[in-house]
Amino acid sequence: MALFEAEMRLTGQLLPGERILWAGQPKQGIVFTRGDIYTTFFFLLWGGIPAFGLFSLPSDGPALFNLVAAPFIIIAVYMLVGRYFYDAWSRKLTFYAVTDRRVLMWNERGKGRFVALDRAHIGAVTLDGNREQGTILFGPEKEGLKFLGIANAGEVFDLVQRPLPAGR
Incomplete structure (x- = not known):
């Protein structure tokens, strides 16, 4: 086919x-490469540190921190999960x-x-x-x-x- x-x-x-x-x-399908292990650890730190700060601060904490942390977390989620789906979709085409x-x-x-x-x-x-x-x-x-x-x-x-x- x-x-x-x-x-x-x-x-x-x-x-x-x-x-x-x-x-x-x-x-x-989803394909993992040898280099993904390094990328995974890097982006766990990239998004984990701001996420930890975001969820450990009181809910009435500084709004500026939320605005600064959000892009880091979004990029980390894409690099940890989303890029594999994008790559699979691209290879399908x-x-x-x-x-x-x-x-x-x-x-x-x-x-x-x-x-x-x-x-x-x-x-x-x-x-x-x-x-x-x-x-x-x-x-x-x-x-x-x-x-x-x-x-x-x-x-x-x-x-x-x-x-x-x-x-x-």
């Missing part, structure tokens, strides 16, 4: 005569494809974002993770396109590495 949906979403972005060799989506000419990414968030890289000029291609579930990076790590958390990452990596058909 996800393969068919990804192909349908990206078909309108193809060049004349171009064909999809692989299509997919990032891993779905992201579709990837490898064609006989290009590597494509389409994200339907907001007005949409389409990225296409010519396979002949793609530069470095890196596989992070394992061949069953991983991330493929195209080009420089900070600037390039990423296929985040895709299934069968090794097969897609091998497909991208194959020489282009003659005349392309």
Whole structure:
């Protein structure tokens, strides 16, 4: 189903005569990474200290403290919980494809974002993770396109590495 949906979403972005060799989506649902442990501790402190002060002060305490503490607590709640739901929603709206000419990414968030890289000029291609579930990076790590958390990452990596058909 996800393969068919990804192909349908990206078909309108193809060049004349171009064909999809692989299509997919990032891993779905809430995903935790190694760096989340540090972010969690930081934002527990970020929001915990003002929350402690807010709830330990008498209810007739200084109103200014309430106004200053509220943004810290709101940001902490987003960073502790909300960002995972936003990330899952964003990945649900992201579709990837490898064609006989290009590597494509389409994200339907907001007005949409389409990225296409010519396979002949793609530069470095890196596989992070394992061949069953991983991330493929195209080009420089900070600037390039990423296929985040895709299934069968090794097969897609091998497909991208194959020489282009003659005349392309």
